[in-house]
Amino acid sequence: MNAAVFYSPNNLSVQEIQFPINQDEKGGVMLKVNACAVCGYDVRVFRNGHSKVTPPIILGHELCGEILKAITTTTSNDIIIKEGSRVAVCPVIPCLNCRYCYNKQYNLCINLKEIGSTVNGGFAEYVKIPKNIVQIGGLVSVPDNLSNEEAALLEPLACCLNAFSHIGQIITEEERGRSSVVIIGDGPIGLLHLQLSKLYGAKTIVVGKISTRIQKAKSMGADEVIFADDNHQSRCKGTCKGTSVDKVLEFTDGIGANIVIVATSNPAALDLAMKIAAKNSIINIFAGIPKENNNNNNAVPIDPNWLHYNQISITGSFSSTPSMLHEAARLASTKEVDLSKIVTHRYSLSSIEEAILATEKYYGLRAVINRF
Numbered sequence: 001m002n003a004a005v006f007y008s009p010n011n012l013s014v015q016e017i018q019f020p021i022n023q024d025e026k027g028g029v030m031l032k033v034n035a036c037a038v039c040g041y042d043v044r045v046f047r048n049g050h051s052k053v054t055p056p057i058i059l060g061h062e063l064c065g066e067i068l069k070a071i072t073t074t075t076s077n078d079i080i081i082k083e084g085s086r087v088a089v090c091p092v093i094p095c096l097n098c099r100y101c102y103n104k105q106y107n108l109c110i111n112l113k114e115i116g117s118t119v120n121g122g123f124a125e126y127v128k129i130p131k132n133i134v135q136i137g138g139l140v141s142v143p144d145n146l147s148n149e150e151a152a153l154l155e156p157l158a159c160c161l162n163a164f165s166h167i168g169q170i171i172t173e174e175e176r177g178r179s180s181v182v183i184i185g186d187g188p189i190g191l192l193h194l195q196l197s198k199l200y201g202a203k204t205i206v207v208g209k210i211s212t213r214i215q216k217a218k219s220m221g222a223d224e225v226i227f228a229d230d231n232h233q234s235r236c237k238g239t240c241k242g243t244s245v246d247k248v249l250e251f252t253d254g255i256g257a258n259i260v261i262v263a264t265s266n267p268a269a270l271d272l273a274m275k276i277a278a279k280n281s282i283i284n285i286f287a288g289i290p291k292e293n294n295n296n297n298n299a300v301p302i303d304p305n306w307l308h309y310n311q312i313s314i315t316g317s318f319s320s321t322p323s324m325l326h327e328a329a330r331l332a333s334t335k336e337v338d339l340s341k342i343v344t345h346r347y348s349l350s351s352i353e354e355a356i357l358a359t360e361k362y363y364g365l366r367a368v369i370n371r372f
Contacts, residue, residue, distance in 0.1 A: 003124035004352045005056050009049045014350050019126060028130045029139070031065030034086065034148040036122035037343075038062075038352075038359045038367045039156070040187070040265065044290060045117075046356055052117045060369070061091035061115050063122035064142060064151035071134060081139060088154040089122075090138035090325045091115035093130050106136055107162070107319040114319075123352060123369060137322040143333035149346070149368045150332060150339040153188075157328040157337060158320035160192045160286075164200070165324070166315045167259050167282045179203065180252050182276055184228075185263030186213035188342045188365040189286065193261050194222055195337045202259070205251060207244050207272070210362050220341060224251050228272070248276040257281060265289055270300045277312055285316045342366050 001019045006012050042059045044050065053059075064086060071081040081087065094101045095111035106112075115121045119130065129139065142151040179202040183193045186208025197204040198221045205224040206217040214225045226247045248257060256278030262269045265287045273283045306312065320328075331337045344364030347355040355367040 001125040003058050006059050007055050030068045031127050033122050034064045034371050035152040036060040036063040036369045037152040038355045043360045058120040058124050059116050060122035062152050062155045064148045086142040087139040088151050090322045093132050140325045149343045153339045154328045158324040161324045162320040163284050163286050163317040167284050179258045181259045182257040183261045184269040190263040245275050279310045282313045
């Protein structure tokens with residue numbers, strides 16, 4: 001098959017490799033890849049490598065694939081997923097033997113492996129799904145009304161749902177319409193968070209730096225959009241106003257935001273989050289911060305007394321679980337979350353470096369590698 005093999009930073013080769021197309025002897029399954037989206041994580045690995053990634057390896061974890069052989073139960077041989085069915089993939093590969101796995105918190109597994117990081121991923125014509133993913137229900141049938149591209153984005157939507165599982169309790173029925181959410185980051189993840197926030201009924205502000213993305217956020221229902229830098233004001237074309245901190249406080253009547261979601265890997269975003277957080281608020285760190293940007297010179301000091309007296313909670317969220325992927329499929333199928341608005345660039349596997357560059361340069365929103 002053809003695959004994009006990552007060998008080292010800035011060294012990725014699309015080539016033909018030997019890959020038998022059959023059922024995994026240990027109980028895994030083979031998928032024909034229909035679409036695989038390019039995540040910011042893929043870009044960071046391509047440029048800098050990662051401690052989790054040992055080359056040579058095939059990257060890509062946001063994928064939709066087609067089952068090559070029906071999946072059956074081990075006892076009665078009943079068919080669970082038919083041959084030819086399309087599925088989205090939960091990319092976490094849990095050990096199934098630690099306390100987190102016993103609690104079905106598979107994304108927190110002590111011995112976690114991941115598709116596209118520790119085992120070969122979806123930037124290829126075929127991908128092998130390990131047995132443990134099948135066992136936890138990590139292959140989710142794709143609703144008929146979703147395209148392959150939309151199905152590839154079910155995984156990042158599930159990750160956003162994981163974040164809201166930590167922070168959504170603040171948006172109670174009584175608080176609907178009064179709760180305020182600030183999303184720092186105007187990329188595809190930020191705009192998925194925006195759709196979920198509006199679904200919960202919260203007043204939502206998106207803070208970003210890219211004019212086209214800011215305008216997209218406004219068209220998708222953001223109650224306010226703000227550039228993170230005043231120097232971008234002239235590029236705003238009248239759709240956003242003022243400085244980040246002042247405008248958030250103005251929009252929230254001087255109180256600040258009930259929920260702040262950091263959906264960017266820029267470490268300065270956490271500093272902004274702490275300046276706009278209201279009392280009894282939650283700050284969710286959704287995006288990973290590259291270590292080179294998280295050294296002592298860039299570290300954001302956190303005053304424990306500020307946390308204490310203002311009753312602030314800072315939480316993180318990583319990846320997702322199969323149950324969240326099922327919920328993502330439901331929300332996308334009913335169009336409560338519109339994934340078609342997030343896909344803007346399409347490439348063939350042979351053009352994967354162009355897709356990586358488009359992601360790196362913030363062209364559009366999500367770039368997807370398609371099987372044409």
